[in-house]
Amino acid sequence: MIKLNTTYLYLLVFAILVGGTDIEFNLATLQATIPYNYYVSILLGLAGMKAILIAMFYQHLKYEPRSLSSWVIIGLVIASLLMSLSFLQLHGH
Amino acid sequence: MSQDIFPPRVRRWLFTTNHKEVGILYLVTALFFFVAAGLLALTMRTQLSVPDNHVLSETLYNQFVTVHGLLMIFWVLSPFAFGFANYIIPLQIGARDLAFPRLNAMSYWFYLFSGVAIIMSFIFGAPDLGWTLYSPQTSIQFSPSIGLNVGAAALILITVSITMSSVNFLVTIFKMRAPGMKLRNMPVFPWAILVTIFMMLYAFPSFLAAVLLLYVDRAFGTFYFSSIQGGALLWDNVFWFFGHPEVYIVLFPAIGLIADVIPTFARRPLYGSKYVIGSMIAAAIISFIVWGHHMFVTGIGLTSTKLYTVTTIAVSLPFDVMVIAMIETLIKARVKLKAAALFALGAIALFVIGGITGVYLASVALDHALRGTYFVVAHFHYIMVGGSIMGLIAGLYYWFPKFTGRMYNETVAKIHFGVSFIGFNILYFPMFLLLDMPRRIQTYAPDTGWGPLNSLATIGGFIFGGAQVLLFLNLFFSQRRGPPSGPNPWDGWTLEWSLPSPVPAHDFDTIPTIAEDGTYRFGNGSNYPNGSAHIDDSKVGNGLAYSHLEGMSPWPIVMAFAAFLFFLGLSIGQPSSPNPVSYKPFWPLIADGAILGVISLYGYSRERFSVHEESHVESWPFREVPNVKLGIWTFLGAEVIFFGVLIGAYFFVRTNSATWPAVGELFSIRNGFAMTLVLLTSSLTAIMALASAKIGSRNGLIAGLLGTLGLGASFLYIKATEWIELGTHGVFSVANGLPATSYFITTGTHGVHVVAGMCMTVYLLANTVRGRYTNGDYHAIEHFGLYWHFVDIVWVFLFPLFYLI
Numbered sequence: 035m036i037k038l039n040t041t042y043l044y045l046l047v048f049a050i051l052v053g054g055t056d057i058e059f060n061l062a063t064l065q066a067t068i069p070y071n072y073y074v075s076i077l078l079g080l081a082g083m084k085a086i087l088i089a090m091f092y093q094h095l096k097y098e099p100r101s102l103s104s105w106v107i108i109g110l111v112i113a114s115l116l117m118s119l120s121f122l123q124l125h126g127h
Numbered sequence: 128m129s130q131d132i133f134p135p136r137v138r139r140w141l142f143t144t145n146h147k148e149v150g151i152l153y154l155v156t157a158l159f160f161f162v163a164a165g166l167l168a169l170t171m172r173t174q175l176s177v178p179d180n181h182v183l184s185e186t187l188y189n190q191f192v193t194v195h196g197l198l199m200i201f202w203v204l205s206p207f208a209f210g211f212a213n214y215i216i217p218l219q220i221g222a223r224d225l226a227f228p229r230l231n232a233m234s235y236w237f238y239l240f241s242g243v244a245i246i247m248s249f250i251f252g253a254p255d256l257g258w259t260l261y262s263p264q265t266s267i268q269f270s271p272s273i274g275l276n277v278g279a280a281a282l283i284l285i286t287v288s289i290t291m292s293s294v295n296f297l298v299t300i301f302k303m304r305a306p307g308m309k310l311r312n313m314p315v316f317p318w319a320i321l322v323t324i325f326m327m328l329y330a331f332p333s334f335l336a337a338v339l340l341l342y343v344d345r346a347f348g349t350f351y352f353s354s355i356q357g358g359a360l361l362w363d364n365v366f367w368f369f370g371h372p373e374v375y376i377v378l379f380p381a382i383g384l385i386a387d388v389i390p391t392f393a394r395r396p397l398y399g400s401k402y403v404i405g406s407m408i409a410a411a412i413i414s415f416i417v418w419g420h421h422m423f424v425t426g427i428g429l430t431s432t433k434l435y436t437v438t439t440i441a442v443s444l445p446f447d448v449m450v451i452a453m454i455e456t457l458i459k460a461r462v463k464l465k466a467a468a469l470f471a472l473g474a475i476a477l478f479v480i481g482g483i484t485g486v487y488l489a490s491v492a493l494d495h496a497l498r499g500t501y502f503v504v505a506h507f508h509y510i511m512v513g514g515s516i517m518g519l520i521a522g523l524y525y526w527f528p529k530f531t532g533r534m535y536n537e538t539v540a541k542i543h544f545g546v547s548f549i550g551f552n553i554l555y556f557p558m559f560l561l562l563d564m565p566r567r568i569q570t571y572a573p574d575t576g577w578g579p580l581n582s583l584a585t586i587g588g589f590i591f592g593g594a595q596v597l598l599f600l601n602l603f604f605s606q607r608r609g610p611p612s613g614p615n616p617w618d619g620w621t622l623e624w625s626l627p628s629p630v631p632a633h634d635f636d637t638i639p640t641i642a643e644d645g646t647y648r649f650g651n652g653s654n655y656p657n658g659s660a661h662i663d664d665s666k667v668g669n670g671l672a673y674s675h676l677e678g679m680s681p682w683p684i685v686m687a688f689a690a691f692l693f694f695l696g697l698s699i700g701q702p703s704s705p706n707p708v709s710y711k712p713f714w715p716l717i718a719d720g721a722i723l724g725v726i727s728l729y730g731y732s733r734e735r736f737s738v739h740e741e742s743h744v745e746s747w748p749f750r751e752v753p754n755v756k757l758g759i760w761t762f763l764g765a766e767v768i769f770f771g772v773l774i775g776a777y778f779f780v781r782t783n784s785a786t787w788p789a790v791g792e793l794f795s796i797r798n799g800f801a802m803t804l805v806l807l808t809s810s811l812t813a814i815m816a817l818a819s820a821k822i823g824s825r826n827g828l829i830a831g832l833l834g835t836l837g838l839g840a841s842f843l844y845i846k847a848t849e850w851i852e853l854g855t856h857g858v859f860s861v862a863n864g865l866p867a868t869s870y871f872i873t874t875g876t877h878g879v880h881v882v883a884g885m886c887m888t889v890y891l892l893a894n895t896v897r898g899r900y901t902n903g904d905y906h907a908i909e910h911f912g913l914y915w916h917f918v919d920i921v922w923v924f925l926f927p928l929f930y931l932i
Binding site: 040093 | 329368415416748749750751752756757760764767768771775790791796800803804807808810811813814815818909912913916917919920923924926927930931932
């Protein structure tokens with residue numbers, strides 16, 4: 035596996051983030067041609083991917099001790115489950 | 128800032144950061160609010176004692192009901208418990224202080240000033256619609272009084288205080304335990320506080336977001352909670368998502384405390400202590416999925432109703448385990464019935480009654496009949512006063528000798544218990560029988576038949592209230608003239624009893640080591656068996672250099688006062704136009720608060736205040752994670768919930784709205800795209816700044832920080848341009864309703880975070896120019912980056928949500 039220089043790694047992550055944003059921007063012009071649920075899912079999926087990249091590489095979560103990364107992931111999973119439940123409840127209205 | 132303008136005794140209490148003194152401040156302040164809220168309750172009971180009574184007007188009665196509830200829940204129960212936690216937890220886990228002593232002092236001062244604000248709300252017409260602040264009664268149309276704004280400001284301030292405390296205790300308990308103090312060996316009280324903190328970290332950011340939205344609804348005429356598309360239900364959901372865990376937040380510390388008190392006086396270990404801790408964790412998790420049982424009558428649907436019935440019954444099971452463990456501990460034990468033990472036993476008995484009657488309310492059929500009646504009032508007072516307050520009073524008697532070095536009068540204390548217990552039941556038990564009397568009514572007709580039971584309850588109220596005078600007199604005179612208590616009057620087993628009473632400023636001369644069998648050792652001294660913790664006084668209290676005076680800081684109180692002024696200024700403005708609502712805040716106070724805030728932030732950051740981190744402490748599972756970094760990640764976790772609720776509210780109003788503008792109709796996609804690129808680039812410059820700091824390149828660091836600052840400013844510039852443009856086209860008006868307001872509030876809150884990040888950048892730049900951060904001391908840059916990237920992540924989601932969907 036190629037080990038990237040830190041600076042190159044940061045630039046590569048940046049390029050992916052910009053590329054992802056560009057895809058999001060251009061998707062908006064195709065909105066009418068994509069089923070709305072797919073459209074929303076793709077956009078939120080892209081946003082999630084960008085957030086994970088930032089957290090892993092810019093916030094260094096990938097290089098932190100496992101206890102800290104697990105701490106953050108468990109917290110996020112619980113928060114997501116709770117919010118999902120809220121959305122289900124709200125959707126019921 | 129010169130601290131010498133105050134006499135030493137005053138200075139000590141104003142500027143202390145020592146956990147024990149902050150603990151005492153919390154306890155004294157909580158007891159003050161307890162008296163204030165109790166007096167409100169006694170006045171209400173007087174009003175209700177006979178039919179057709181008019182001691183209080185309807186408005187004043189409603190104000191008393193509301194402020195009594197708010198004070199007891201936010202300003203008495205939790206702070207009372209956290210007074211003990213402040214004083215006792217570092218001692219029980221073998222630490223010399225909390226992880227962030229200045230932050231701890233700041234938490235206290237935010238708490239105090241928030242309490243001042245809620246009491247001040249009476250000047251402006253206090254909140255008068257119950258502590259649940261149901262919508263749409265809270266809208267400016269139905270509650271025009273600015274007292275509710277002041278109440279909202281008070282709630283924001285205390286939520287900030289609680290968040291700071293939560294982060295502090297979490298880092299302390301995880302990272303600062305004495306060698307050998309494994310999590311599994313920790314006493315139940317620190318465990319209870321740890322579980323409480325987890326609940327606080329999930330619940331209070333949700334509440335903060337809810338109160339913030341309520342505030343902007345009232346100040347700027349937005350429609351989150353007053354829209355006819357389910358605004359009232361939105362409040363119900365976000366409030367009770369916080370509100371039900373809050374019941375356990377105020378209860379768990381008392382249960383943990385009782386679990387320490389009962390074994391001491393029963394002279395045997397707590398039966399099944401690991402199951403008790405496991406039950407607390409289970410109850411904490413389930414507590415977040417029961418909130419719908421407060422909404423059975425709102426039409427939440429059959430599936431939801433079934434789900435919440437099951438979860439509500441399920442949440443009672445862990446409490447059964449806790450109670451059974453206490454009872455098992457007592458079986459065949461020779462219990463020493465001191466006042467602390469009596470209050471602990473009394474608390475369990477009352478909690479059982481409160482708990483069982485709570486299970487009734489999980490039944491949809493019974494809930495429909497009993498909801499909003501005095502049966503519910505009786506139920507939750509048996510929990511909150513019977514379980515929580517009685518338990519906390521047990522703690523007061525239990526640890527009083529440790530706080531003061533003196534014994535209280537045991538006979539008076541036992542009389543206090545007897546009269547309190549009898550008074551309590553005369554006060555609240557008749558309310559179970561008033562199951563057809565609605566809550567929050569100011570008076571009632573004679574033919575309702577409610578008079579005799581109300582009279583009885585009022586008599587009980589005065590007996591219970593009067594009994595508390597015995598407590599205060601006993602403790603007041605005993606702390607001056609009580610006989611010396613010695614270090615361990617109860618033969619307690621936990622670590623605090625190994626220290627002299629009162630505990631010296633530095634707590635431990637040497638940090639103790641805890642052996643696998645529970646015995647502990649100081650320095651080179653002999654083992655002190657766990658079970659007969661008699662102290663060798665020669666080994667402690669020698670006066671190390673770590674003293675009260677060295678740990679003082681004026682900035683926590685100044686910063687809290689600045690926040691108080693700022694939010695008071697925001698609150699006591701007047702609507703300049705009721706329809707549409709537009710707001711005129713009281714700018715002089717806001718300006719004073721802002722200026723004082725900047726000064727105090729500068730002073731805080733420049734103050735030389737070092738916190739000694741012990742090496743070789745027990746810190747699993749975060750051994751390799753520095754304290755500050757763990758604190759920041761925990762804080763960011765709370766921020767996730769905060770933004771999650773804002774985004775959830777946006778989803779709610781959007782999915783409930785019949786129409787919503789098409790993509791690109793209201794907001795320019797190009798603007799959103801440009802802002803996203805700018806903010807992503809700022810993340811790159813921020814991480815490059817850190818990389819430069821790590822290799823010692825000052826120019827690189829300066830360039831990175833300047834780039835981040837400039838890009839942050841560019842982001843705000845585009846945002847401001849967009850806002851002005853939208854304002855010019857009249858988008859930010861009632862006519863445009865929820866699409867515009869949800870956008871402005873969510874992106875505006877994010878913008879405030881960007882501004883805060885830019886302020887940090889300026890501070891870091893100034894220090895970089897002075898030569899810091901490039902000699903291996905780059906951690907501040909790293910910590911700033913964690914925050915800045917988080918702000919970036921939030922925008923990564925806001926861009927598609929507001930501009931593309």
